[in-house]
Structures are given as structure tokens and as C-alpha cells.
Amino acid sequence: MTPQCETFRRGDSGYESARRATCRNLHLPDRYPDLIVRATSEADVVEAVRMAKANDWKIGIRSGGHSWTCNHVRDGGLLLDLSQLDTVTLDTESMTAVVGPGVRSNELDGLLAQHDVFFPVGHCEGVGLGGYLLQGGFGWNSRAVGMACESVLAIDYVDGDGVVRHASPGENADVYWAARGAGPGFPGIVTRFHLRLHRRPPVIGGRLAIYPLESLEEILHWAHTVGPDVATSVELMFVVSRRLPFTGAPGIVVISAAFADTLEQVEVDLSFLETRPPGAGDVPPFRVMSLAALTQETMAFLPEEHFHVVDNVWTHASAEQLLPVLQGIVDKLPPAPAHLIWMNWWPKLARADMAYSLEDQTYVAQYGLWSDPSDEAAVTSWVMDGMAELAPYSTGIQLADENLARRDAPFMAAANRERLERIRTEVDPGLRFHSYGHADA
Ligand SMILES: Cc1cc2nc3c(=O)[nH]c(=O)nc-3n(C[C@H](O)[C@H](O)[C@H](O)COP(=O)(O)OP(=O)(O)OC[C@H]3O[C@@H](n4cnc5c(N)ncnc54)[C@H](O)[C@@H]3O)c2cc1C
Numbered sequence: 393m394t395p396q397c398e399t400f401r402r403g404d405s406g407y408e409s410a411r412r413a414t415c416r417n418l419h420l421p422d423r424y425p426d427l428i429v430r431a432t433s434e435a436d437v438v439e440a441v442r443m444a445k446a447n448d449w450k451i452g453i454r455s456g457g458h459s460w461t462c463n464h465v466r467d468g469g470l471l472l473d474l475s476q477l478d479t480v481t482l483d484t485e486s487m488t489a490v491v492g493p494g495v496r497s498n499e500l501d502g503l504l505a506q507h508d509v510f511f512p513v514g515h516c517e518g519v520g521l522g523g524y525l526l527q528g529g530f531g532w533n534s535r536a537v538g539m540a541c542e543s544v545l546a547i548d549y550v551d552g553d554g555v556v557r558h559a560s561p562g563e564n565a566d567v568y569w570a571a572r573g574a575g576p577g578f579p580g581i582v583t584r585f586h587l588r589l590h591r592r593p594p595v596i597g598g599r600l601a602i603y604p605l606e607s608l609e610e611i612l613h614w615a616h617t618v619g620p621d622v623a624t625s626v627e628l629m630f631v632v633s634r635r636l637p638f639t640g641a642p643g644i645v646v647i648s649a650a651f652a653d654t655l656e657q658v659e660v661d662l663s664f665l666e667t668r669p670p671g672a673g674d675v676p677p678f679r680v681m682s683l684a685a686l687t688q689e690t691m692a693f694l695p696e697e698h699f700h701v702v703d704n705v706w707t708h709a710s711a712e713q714l715l716p717v718l719q720g721i722v723d724k725l726p727p728a729p730a731h732l733i734w735m736n737w738w739p740k741l742a743r744a745d746m747a748y749s750l751e752d753q754t755y756v757a758q759y760g761l762w763s764d765p766s767d768e769a770a771v772t773s774w775v776m777d778g779m780a781e782l783a784p785y786s787t788g789i790q791l792a793d794e795n796l797a798r799r800d801a802p803f804m805a806a807a808n809r810e811r812l813e814r815i816r817t818e819v820d821p822g823l824r825f826h827s828y829g830h831a832d833a
Contacts (some may be wrong), residue, residue, distance in 0.1 A: 397436040400428040414454045417463040419699040425471035432476045434583045441554035444470045455493040456520015458703040463576045487589040492596045493522025509615040510592040512540045515690045527575030527791035528748040533651040541572035548584040552824030566815045573748025575791035579820035593651035595682040601646040601672040605640045610669035616711035619736040623661040625651045629735040635728035637692035648732040701760040705786035706752035721778040729761040749805035750788040797829030
């Protein structure tokens with residue numbers, strides 16, 4: 393390995409802080425890899441894989457460390473930290489970029505903004521492109537421009553024998569198919585993503601309407617009524633919290649982020665807000681904002697230095713069906729920053745043939761956050777009990793907010809899952825790479 397490449401053996405003095413540093417979630421699992429390798433180059437990755445093979449170790453992979461379940465931290469074997477593979481090469485002429493897996497969503501957007509181009513990056517600072525792109529990528533403006541993985545043109549990856557390979561529609565096509573949606577089940581180590589860039593929407597911004605907690609029923613009915621017709625350039629969601637970042641008080645905030653060519657277009661696209669239920673306080677007009685500012689506002693719901701348990705469902709249940717369940721979840725809502733989100737998805741774009749294959753009209757997720765370790769049991773029960781109540785209405789989950797080590801659920805169409813497992817067996821016969829949390833924790 394190159395001299396810059398740091399390694400930490402279990403028992404070494406720096407081992408525990410290196411293990412800790414691989415996860416954003418303070419809720420670090422009691423799982424201990426034998427060796428942690430902080431790769432600085434593709435050559436380090438190749439050597440690490442050869443070492444794993446020689447020792448018959450499995451490999452856990454970490455790019456940005458934003459997996460809520462710290463999926464990459466496994467018992468025994470190798471933990472490969474790719475956070476330093478963070479270069480970006482831009483070509484605005486061909487509207488393409490080549491990015492390392494350790495590049496963070498907000499870093500990529502900051503660079504693209506300077507060149508007036510766009511990529512549907514994640515909604516929060518620090519999300520690593522490695523895990524984000526592999527699991528699908530619900531990015532800013534993804535309803536209009538597609539899942540982030542649909543803009544992956546090709547990947548470079550290291551296989552279980554330590555061989556560097558390329559996958560695209562014309563080369564290792566099965567691996568390319570898997571790279572767009574397999575998430576933590578991808579059987580290889582992606583060292584570069586080749587991305588297609590998009591035109592940057594000239595107008596980006598959002599509008600908020602804030603309601604008391606008692607308005608849940610009215611908001612839910614209204615959101616289910618307008619949802620199907622909300623323009624794909626608008627992200628409509630509501631968040632329920634005991635302390636909204638905007639007011640410091642309990643409430644429900646209806647958020648409409650919009651991406652458009654002109655302010656006139658925004659006015660048309662957000663006209664559905666005129667039918668919103670009464671009861672909101674002052675509703676300020678649409679604010680034009682940079683994507684960085686929108687991202688920062690989102691971060692207020694998901695502060696760092698917290699313990700997290702997160703879980704989610706896709707659903708096409710009606711407002712009538714969901715109301716009693718969501719009301720129960722809201723009644724038991726722990727103190728902020730724990731919160732519940734309801735998001736309008738209604739996918740309208742025809743999807744490519746790829747591993748990503750399960751979505752639905754509405755997305756509901758519970759974000760259990762706490763800072764006092766003694767709150768763990770209560771907040772975890774809030775999430776797990778809520779999910780148990782929602783399960784009868786669920787058609788599956790997003791891998792973005794997966795909690796598979798605690799609760800199994802479908803995250804891909806059945807045929808795609810079968811195809812993925814066939815590909816895994818073919819390209820990783822030595823089972824060098826871990827799979828989903830519930831499959832081989
Ligand atoms: C605060 C916050 C906000 C988020 N917002 C969004 C959002 O807006 N949209 C969205 O879609 N998701 C979002 N997520 C979820 C996030 O995209 C996923 O957790 C994703 O896996 C994070 O990628 P990462 O590289 O940071 O994670 P990591 O924890 O490093 O990786 C997650 C898993 O992906 C696999 N993996 C990672 N890198 C590679 C690689 N190079 N090669 C092979 N396998 C690899 C590994 O199995 C690993 O266990 C958010 C998460 C957080 C914590």
C-alpha cells in the first residue's frame with residue numbers, strides 16, 4: 393500500500409477512533425473489523441482486496457459513512473474506508489463528471505454551481521456519493537431529472553480478486569445494472585463514477601407553511617388530494633416535530649421546494665398551495681435560494697452528534713387509511729430532533745432497466761434522533777412500533793433510509809432481487825463482499 397495509506401489493526405491504539413470515525417451515527421454497532429484501511433488511491437484498494445483474499449476476510453466498504461445502520465461496520469475481516477478517494481473531474485463541454493466515492497453531495501454541488509451545471513445530489517451535507525449513488529439517490533429535483541443513479545453512465549470498480557474493471561451498458565453490463573440500485577448489496581468496490589450532468593435550473597427555492605400539530609388530519613387529506621398533480625419540479629413534503637427549527641415550537645411544516653426556469657413558472661407550479669387548509673400562521677412568499685442554503689435548512693432537522701434509528705415505508709394507502717396510524721405516531725412523537733416525514737413522490741418518469749425498481753406514491757419515514765444515551769429504548773420503540781403499524785400499508789422501503797438489520801422489508805422488485813443475487817454469485821463467487829444487513833450481519 394502507498395505510504396500515505398493508514399491501517400488500524402484491532403487492538404491498536406488508534407483503532408477505536410478510526411472505527412468511530414467511519415460512522416456519522418453516534419449509534420455505533422458493537423461490531424469490530426480485524427483491520428481498517430484508509431485507502432488514498434485505487435492502488436491501495438487493489439492491495440487491500442488482495443490482502444483480504446489472502447486472509448480469507450470479507451470486506452465492508454465505507455465512502456461517506458452516512459448509512460444510518462453503519463452497514464459497513466461488520467465483525468471480523470476488513471473495513472475499507474474510501475473517504476479520501478474524493479477527486480472530481482468536470483467536463484462542462486460534454487456535460488459529464490468523474491467523481492470519487494468519497495466526494496460529498498454538497499461538495500459536488502458547490503463545484504457544479506460555479507459552472508452553472510447541476511446533478512441531483514442528496515438533501516444533506518456530508519452524504520457520500522459512494523453509498524448514495526449505489527442505492528438509487530433521491531436527490532434535489534430527482535422527481536424531474538430522475539434518480540441520481542439514472543445519471544451514472546459507467547463505473548470503475550475493483551472486484552473480489554483485486555482486479556480493476558469498468559462497467560457500462562457495453563461492458564460488464566450486469567455489474568452496471570447492479571450499480572444502479574443495489575446499494576449495500578453491490579458486489580464490488582466502486583472507485584469512480586462517470587456521471588451525466590444536467591442544466592442547472594435558473595430558479596431554485598422554497599415555500600413553507602407552518603401549522604399546529606392538531607392540523608395533521610386536514611393536512612394529510614389535502615396533501616393526498618393535491619399530490620398526484622403536483623408538478624415533478626416540486627418537492628412537496630411535510631415534517632412533524634415537537635420543536636420545528638423555524639419556530640422552536642411543536643408543529644407541522646409543509647415544505648414545497650421548486651426548481652424552474654422562471655419565477656412565473658414557480659407561481660404556476662406552486663398554485664396548488666392556494667388550496668392548502670386554513671390554520672397556518674403567516675405564510676411567507678416563495679424564497680429564491682441557493683441549493684446550498686436549501687440544504688442547510690434541511691440539515692436543521694438532522695443535526696450531527698446524535699444517535700439515530702431511522703426507518704421508512706413506501707405506500708399508496710389513502711389518507712383515510714394512514715391517518716389513524718400517523719396520528720398514533722405523532723401522539724407518541726419523542727422530543728425533537730426526532731421527527732416524522734410524509735413526502736409526495738408519485739413517480740412520473742419511465743425508469744431504465746436497473747436494480748432500483750421499487751417506489752410508490754407516498755413516502756413516510758420516522759427519524760429517531762436522541763443525544764442522551766438513556767433515551768435509546770424509548771426512541772427506538774417509537775420508530776419500530778410505528779413501522780409495525782405502517783407495515784400493512786407498505787409496499788416496500790427505500791434503501792436510502794434502510795434499517796434492514798432490525799426489520800426486513802422488500803426494497804427491489806422480486807425479479808430484480810433475484811437477478812441481483814445471480815449477479816452477486818457470478819461476479820463475487822468467493823463472497824468477498826458483505827450483503828444487506830439482515831442477510832449476513
Ligand atoms: C443526514 C443524512 C441525509 C441523507 N439524505 C439523503 C437524501 O437526500 N437522499 C438519499 O437518497 N439518501 C439520503 N441519505 C441516505 C444516504 O444516501 C445513504 O445512507 C447512503 O448509503 C450514504 O452514502 P455514504 O457513502 O455516505 O454511506 P456509507 O455509510 O459510507 O456507505 C453505505 C453503504 O454503501 C456501500 N458502499 C458505499 N460506498 C461504496 C463503494 N464505493 N463501493 C461499493 N459499495 C459502497 C456499502 O455497502 C456501505 O455499507 C441521507 C443520510 C443521512 C445520514
